[in-house]
Amino acid sequence: MVGRRGDMAPEQMAEGAEGGVPLPPPRPLDAIDQDILQMLQADGRASIRSVAERVHVSRANAYARINRLVEDGVIRGFGARVNHERAGQGTSAYITLKIVQNSWRTVREQLRQLPGASHIALVGGDFDVLLLVHTPDNRSLRELVLTRLQAIPEVLSTRTLLVFEEEDLEPQG
Template sequence: MASEQMADRARDTGGRPPPRPLDAIDQDILAMLQADGRASIRSVAERVHISRANAYARINRLLEDGVIRGFSARVDHERAGQGTSAYITLKIVQNSWRTVREQLEELPGASHIALVGGDFDVLLLVHTPDNRALRELVLTRIQAIPQVLSTRTLLVFEEQDLEPRD
């Protein structure tokens, strides 16, 4: 019986073991790395009052468990030549999410894709050099996906990434 329950849990989590609970130290480490992904092991250990070996082991466990998915730079898209941002909502053919997602992942400038509930099915955030490139992306790339029934483009006038709170 126990092995059947474990198999059910593994299926529910995409074949991965279920997540382990995070304690206050893990939460502090996550907050620190979200604020500064380049923080050294030494500075993490000092801030959360644990040994460097413990900090190293905890960060590795968070990586192995998939809690930390990776490290990246926060980019100012306008300064990087991607001055036009938009959220694009899509209505798609029922049960076509995986196929559509694979095609959207390949789009230049796509930075976030979410399957959502409500008046539309997918929310896509894109960054393009200008409105002409955005128009081209929507009209010739996204609307050409056979499973996409309709789109609506919401132009972003101003955006601000929220910093993690301590």
């Protein structure tokens, strides 16, 4: 196997979760990679220098490892953890959807366009899709469910679970 993505045969590449960008086959992560991931999950703004010092490698090694984790699709991006209530999105809900069989890709693309959609998952069980949304208020949530979601032809039914309180779990470190 060749180390550069462009030199891999199509059968060696997996489709990326973000919509068709081919990814190389996953490589095993060692303890240093795991430590880097844990550190960046706790603080995505950590400098290369602080990462290198914490995991006891050179800055060049830390930089190369982080780049490899990004290129391999292990790290999908860097972002801010948002307090949705303080950001004007005080109403949160999990919405379960039953959809037409084999319509996941079509429905997923339409759900991505919804304002406030935060997480979409295809699941097994009594329903097909689990959607997390954040909206400014209950009126906006009602509009999203009754007008936007139920207008998608492949959506057979929905159930809305209002979130009373939520907490993002911080990585242990």
